[in-house]
Amino acid sequence: MLAVVVPVYSAALYLSFRATAERLESDAIAEADTLAARLANGLDALIRPVESGVRTIAHQLEEVDPPPSEYERRIRGLLNAWPEVYGSTIAVEARDDDPSASPFSPYLYRRGGEIRFADLATEDYAYRDLDWYRVAADGLAPVWSAPYYDEGGGETWMVTYSVPFFRRDVAGDRALAGVVTADLDLDWVLRTATQVALGPHGVGWLTPVDPASEFIAPIGATTERLRDFPVDPAVVREAGERMLADGDTFGSWEGAANLEMAYLAVRELGTLGWHLTLVLPRAALLADARALLGNQIGLGLIGLFVLLGAIALVAAGIARPIRRLAEAVGGAAAGGDLGFALPETARRDEVGVLTAALRRLRDSLQEHVRLRAESLAEQARLEHELEVSARLQQSMLPHDDSLRALPPSVEIAVVLHPARQVGGDLYDCFPLADGRVLFLVGDVSDKGIPAALFMARLSALLRVLGAGGHSPDRLLAEINSRLVEGNDTCMFVTAVCGLLDPETGRYCLASAGHDPPLLRSVEGSVLPVTLENGAAIGIEAAADYPLHEGVMAPGDTLVLFTDGVTEAESAQGAQFGMERLTALLRVGNQPAPAALIAAIIDQVASHAAGYHASDDLTVMALSFRPTDALPRVAGGGAGWLIEVEASAVGLGRAGRRLRAILEAREVGGEPAHDAELLAEEWLSNVIRAGASAGGRTLSRLTLDVVVTPQKIRLEFLDDGAPFDPLAAAPPDLDADLAERDVGGLGLHLIRELANVCHYERRDGCNVLRLELDRNQES
Amino acid sequence: MPLTINITEGTAPKLALVGRLDTETAPELDRALDKLLQPGRKIPQLVFDLGKLDYLSSAGIRCFVRARKAIEPAGGKVALVNPQPAVRKVLEIVKAMPRGGIFASVEELDAYLDEMQKKVGHDDD
Numbered sequence: 077m078l079a080v081v082v083p084v085y086s087a088a089l090y091l092s093f094r095a096t097a098e099r100l101e102s103d104a105i106a107e108a109d110t111l112a113a114r115l116a117n118g119l120d121a122l123i124r125p126v127e128s129g130v131r132t133i134a135h136q137l138e139e140v141d142p143p144p145s146e147y148e149r150r151i152r153g154l155l156n157a158w159p160e161v162y163g164s165t166i167a168v169e170a171r172d173d174d175p176s177a178s179p180f181s182p183y184l185y186r187r188g189g190e191i192r193f194a195d196l197a198t199e200d201y202a203y204r205d206l207d208w209y210r211v212a213a214d215g216l217a218p219v220w221s222a223p224y225y226d227e228g229g230g231e232t233w234m235v236t237y238s239v240p241f242f243r244r245d246v247a248g249d250r251a252l253a254g255v256v257t258a259d260l261d262l263d264w265v266l267r268t269a270t271q272v273a274l275g276p277h278g279v280g281w282l283t284p285v286d287p288a289s290e291f292i293a294p295i296g297a298t299t300e301r302l303r304d305f306p307v308d309p310a311v312v313r314e315a316g317e318r319m320l321a322d323g324d325t326f327g328s329w330e331g332a333a334n335l336e337m338a339y340l341a342v343r344e345l346g347t348l349g350w351h352l353t354l355v356l357p358r359a360a361l362l363a364d365a366r367a368l369l370g371n372q373i374g375l376g377l378i379g380l381f382v383l384l385g386a387i388a389l390v391a392a393g394i395a396r397p398i399r400r401l402a403e404a405v406g407g408a409a410a411g412g413d414l415g416f417a418l419p420e421t422a423r424r425d426e427v428g429v430l431t432a433a434l435r436r437l438r439d440s441l442q443e444h445v446r447l448r449a450e451s452l453a454e455q456a457r458l459e460h461e462l463e464v465s466a467r468l469q470q471s472m473l474p475h476d477d478s479l480r481a482l483p484p485s486v487e488i489a490v491v492l493h494p495a496r497q498v499g500g501d502l503y504d505c506f507p508l509a510d511g512r513v514l515f516l517v518g519d520v521s522d523k524g525i526p527a528a529l530f531m532a533r534l535s536a537l538l539r540v541l542g543a544g545g546h547s548p549d550r551l552l553a554e555i556n557s558r559l560v561e562g563n564d565t566c567m568f569v570t571a572v573c574g575l576l577d578p579e580t581g582r583y584c585l586a587s588a589g590h591d592p593p594l595l596r597s598v599e600g601s602v603l604p605v606t607l608e609n610g611a612a613i614g615i616e617a618a619a620d621y622p623l624h625e626g627v628m629a630p631g632d633t634l635v636l637f638t639d640g641v642t643e644a645e646s647a648q649g650a651q652f653g654m655e656r657l658t659a660l661l662r663v664g665n666q667p668a669p670a671a672l673i674a675a676i677i678d679q680v681a682s683h684a685a686g687y688h689a690s691d692d693l694t695v696m697a698l699s700f701r702p703t704d705a706l707p708r709v710a711g712g713g714a715g716w717l718i719e720v721e722a723s724a725v726g727l728g729r730a731g732r733r734l735r736a737i738l739e740a741r742e743v744g745g746e747p748a749h750d751a752e753l754l755a756e757e758w759l760s761n762v763i764r765a766g767a768s769a770g771g772r773t774l775s776r777l778t779l780d781v782v783v784t785p786q787k788i789r790l791e792f793l794d795d796g797a798p799f800d801p802l803a804a805a806p807p808d809l810d811a812d813l814a815e816r817d818v819g820g821l822g823l824h825l826i827r828e829l830a831n832v833c834h835y836e837r838r839d840g841c842n843v844l845r846l847e848l849d850r851n852q853e854s
Numbered sequence: 855m856p857l858t859i860n861i862t863e864g865t866a867p868k869l870a871l872v873g874r875l876d877t878e879t880a881p882e883l884d885r886a887l888d889k890l891l892q893p894g895r896k897i898p899q900l901v902f903d904l905g906k907l908d909y910l911s912s913a914g915i916r917c918f919v920r921a922r923k924a925i926e927p928a929g930g931k932v933a934l935v936n937p938q939p940a941v942r943k944v945l946e947i948v949k950a951m952p953r954g955g956i957f958a959s960v961e962e963l964d965a966y967l968d969e970m971q972k973k974v975g976h977d978d979d
Binding site: 724727728731745746749750752753756757760809810821822824825828829 | 876877878908909910911912913915916939940941943944947948949950
């Protein structure tokens with residue numbers, strides 16, 4: 077605070093000093109100049125009437141020429157008119173031509189309060205030789221004498237005004253007749269000058285024209301000042317005369333020893349011709365200003381200390397309660413105890429406001445802490461319930477054991493990652509009484525407990541209604557109509573439900589507003605099942621669910637998922653998406669469902685790395701892998717090695733397997749018919765031949781099917797007796813019906829239908845390769 | 855999809871075959887024919903409607919041949935009507951039926967039968 081107050085204060089003082097000094101200086105200057113002018117004018121105004129009185133007498137003497145007896149009366153009038161006039165005389169010039177005109181000089185003067193008479197024309201007093209007479213008489217003009225001290229007379233300094241007067245002589249010439257004088261008492265001038273108020277500084281004086289004169293009249297009561305004045309008045313006088321010679325009456329003056337700088341005011345009296353000089357030393361003016369400044373500084377410092385004291389007092393009045401507050405709050409903060417007491421205060425200033433605010437803060441903190449503790453307890457209870465719910469929900473999902481209880485031709489893997497402890501996703505998969513496998517993946521619209529409860533209902537309904545063997549479209553419709561009832565919360569489920577025949581690979585699907593499953597083929601293609609959607613479950617009472625039917629070839633895999641997979645977001649907000657999922661599923665050679673699931677989970681997790689999953693994530697992969705048909709990728713397509721049991725039953729089963737494979741690869745019409753026919757004819761031939769060869773059972777009988785977009789290739793292998801069907805003689809089709817060997821028809825058909833026939837005996841086995849063009853003309 | 859045999863009895867029985875006629879199902883047709891072709895029964899006409907027969911192998915063809923063998927000696931005639939292209943192709947490859955034994959439709963067969971009727975009438979004259 078001092079750092080602010082002191083500089084500001086100093087600056088203010090300095091400016092004040094400057095202003096004061098300037099004002100003092102200009103005031104003093106103006107005053108001195110005015111004083112000099114007024115004094116000079118005043119003296120002149122007093123002296124000038126005396127001058128004119130004397131001149132009037134001289135004039136009258138010339139004009140009237142009264143007799144000498146009249147003279148006394150004339151000059152008495154003068155003394156009566158001006159008390160400053162000490163004495164006056166009319167001194168007559170002695171005339172040589174007129175002896176009667178003896179020296180005569182009646183002199184009236186004041187003494188003891190009365191006017192006395194004396195004749196100056198005595199033997200001892202040869203007035204005609206004295207200066208007061210001689211100068212005027214010789215100069216023939218009025219003149220003032222230098223001041224003189226009248227010893228033996230007035231006992232005072234005097235100055236005499238002498239005016240010559242003339243008379244016409246007989247010749248008519250104007251001749252000097254005498255001199256009229258008036259003695260002016262300089263006491264009066266001295267008094268007048270002394271009475272002038274000169275101010276606190278400076279000196280001034282009146283000096284006669286004659287520099288040799290000792291007379292000096294100090295202006296103002298400055299006798300002592302004059303004595304101490306460091307500069308010789310003569311030097312000042314010279315400077316004043318120089319100034320007057322230049323036409324100036326006022327100016328600054330430098331150059332005198334012992335005096336830095338001074339202001340000089342000079343006047344010349346118009347009457348006496350004397351000089352009036354005023355000297356004003358500048359240092360004295362500045363000293364005054366400094367003295368004033370000193371006063372101001374002194375007062376300022378006192379004010380400053382008073383101010384600082386007051387500030388300290390006020391600050392202490394605020395700081396102390398604040399420190400007490402801080403100690404109360406700080407102690408509580410360190411100890412974690414919010415029950416701390418705050419000092420009571422009735423103050424209504426900032427401290428009071430602060431205390432009240434802290435009290436409110438403390439109270440609301442206490443309340444907050446209490447609520448927090450309550451909510452933590454509540455949260456712990458909820459979490460426990462959630463844990464229980466989660467365990468319950470997990471128990472509703474089929475376990476690995478029940479998944480393993482599925483037919484061996486159905487390989488399945490499922491993962492459900494709830495975003496929270498209890499989730500809204502669900503899946504189920506179980507075999508029906510007729511052997512078919514029911515599977516479902518669903519996603520409840522919400523998450524958390526309500527979703528889990530809804531899911532539990534759905535799950536129970538699925539188990540109960542699903543066991544009835546309804547096709548998925550009917551099953552979804554049934555579940556929907558039951559869940560719509562009383563669904564006040566307006567929750568809904570999207571789901572895909574399917575049935576798979578583990579013998580043939582035939583499946584059917586229905587979807588309730590769910591993403592269509594992806595079908596991954598042996599060849600590696602991944603396509604969404606073209607499935608028409610029905611409404612999500614729980615919305616419309618009379619929802620309709622279109623049924624989709626298809627066939628999986630051995631090795632094909634259906635992938636069902638919830639949007640937790642495709643909508644998993646990366647930190648940049650990019651969704652995992654169908655493209656990533658599709659590309660991911662294409663990779664690898666007939667990956668097992670578990671491997672597919674692991675890959676999906678892995679990729680989704682790395683895609684959404686460090687990002688909390690916002691939705692449940694469920695993936696189910698369902699692969700059809702009958703033991704009697706091993707799939708493989710074959711050039712340009714897929715191949716299946718079908719194990720054929722050498723029996724009528726085995727023949728039928730192999731035919732159905734082949735048919736399913738062809739259907740799965742969308743081989744229909746004549747090519748499918750012909751391929752089946754080729755297989756049936758040859759296999760039945762081999763089996764029959766084997767049977768007829770003495771009950772010897774074949775240990776190897778396989779059909780290798782390769783389907784490419786262009787061809788169907790069937791390669792049969794058996795370890796029966798060597799038999800080349802192509803070498804057999806064609807049957808006589810034109811022979812009479814009764815004589816025809818029906819057994820040869822099959823071989824004939826084979827040769828006729830196949831586009832390529834090739835037989836070889838290889839490693840003790842018959843190998844027959846038949847090929848059909850898929851685009852054959854009918 | 856196995857084989858379904860819909861038999862329309864009469865002097866000229868008609869068998870509508872639906873599904874597949876192969877090694878597995880041929881015995882079913884054989885049994886149906888056994889019932890139908892009782893020894894001593896004279897059947898002038900035996901019609902197989904193949905419109906809904908999807909598949910035919912040599913085992914099935916043997917059924918037709920058997921039927922022919924059973925009734926043709928007695929002047930009867932076997933007619934196959936409306937076979938699907940693949941089935942027709944098979945029938946033609948093995949020449950299972952005599953020329954004129956396969957009809958594209960029931961109408962074609964009826965027209966043929968009418969003509970035969972007239973012929974018979976003339977013969978009677």
